[in-house]
Amino acid sequence: MTQHIELIQMNSELLEGKGSYCLRSKKKTEGYQNKNKWLNQQFEKGLHYIQVLENQKQVGFIEYTDAEYSSRVVHADGYVVIHCLWVSAVGKGYGTQLLKRCLKDAKERGKKGVMVITNDQTSWTPSKDLFLQHQFQHMATALDDFELWVFPFHESVERPYFPDNWQERLTRFPHLTILRSFQCPYVDVATENIQLAAEKLGLQPVLVDLQTREDLMEKSPTPYGIFSVVYKGQLIAFHRLTVHSVYKKLQKLMNNS
Numbered sequence: 001m002t003q004h005i006e007l008i009q010m011n012s013e014l015l016e017g018k019g020s021y022c023l024r025s026k027k028k029t030e031g032y033q034n035k036n037k038w039l040n041q042q043f044e045k046g047l048h049y050i051q052v053l054e055n056q057k058q059v060g061f062i063e064y065t066d067a068e069y070s071s072r073v074v075h076a077d078g079y080v081v082i083h084c085l086w087v088s089a090v091g092k093g094y095g096t097q098l099l100k101r102c103l104k105d106a107k108e109r110g111k112k113g114v115m116v117i118t119n120d121q122t123s124w125t126p127s128k129d130l131f132l133q134h135q136f137q138h139m140a141t142a143l144d145d146f147e148l149w150v151f152p153f154h155e156s157v158e159r160p161y162f163p164d165n166w167q168e169r170l171t172r173f174p175h176l177t178i179l180r181s182f183q184c185p186y187v188d189v190a191t192e193n194i195q196l197a198a199e200k201l202g203l204q205p206v207l208v209d210l211q212t213r214e215d216l217m218e219k220s221p222t223p224y225g226i227f228s229v230v231y232k233g234q235l236i237a238f239h240r241l242t243v244h245s246v247y248k249k250l251q252k253l254m255n256n257s
Contacts, residue, residue, distance in 0.1 A: 060087030076160035197246035
């Protein structure tokens, strides 16, 4: 059977029909609806959301935007930031096609380069393997596991860099605090799991919705910027955990106080 492969740049009209990629099996959930609402808002700011269709089936996507509008906590003016790159049909070169599409677009628009943040602890960030294969440079590491990878178009351009006050940011939150934005559709269920675990321990989380780029740059305790849980000045989570895992982490900190 001949395969028909398309790379489709989504817009509000196509989003209404085809829908976004993540959580697409649960289109009625609040998380999925919030993601589509967020995408429509970000399209107006130049966000690119490109899906790979294999015989009309969604098999991957890339999401990227200019750093000035991104959900990653990094100083990178003039760069394009890749938020997400994911393919379910592996070994077919779709990830490379998506990445090359991003690099080509950024170069044609006169950007300084392209950057991405990875973390080997979770699949919530892109895998660094693809970027290593395409000569991205490792620029920095934050909080042990967040890595900044950059593809500069010219050697003379300034490189992106992380803020240098992560530990100070964490100390701002002695009480159980959830900081989140809505770039990821899994944030809602991740939040719910924290709240359920906290309730079992008699804790009431403080919920902080990061609404703007300025909020992210000032308040986020990790470079990821999408979801952070902090308790007693320590980072508990930056991606979805089970209720049981959250319970154990919180209980340990409570017992150590």
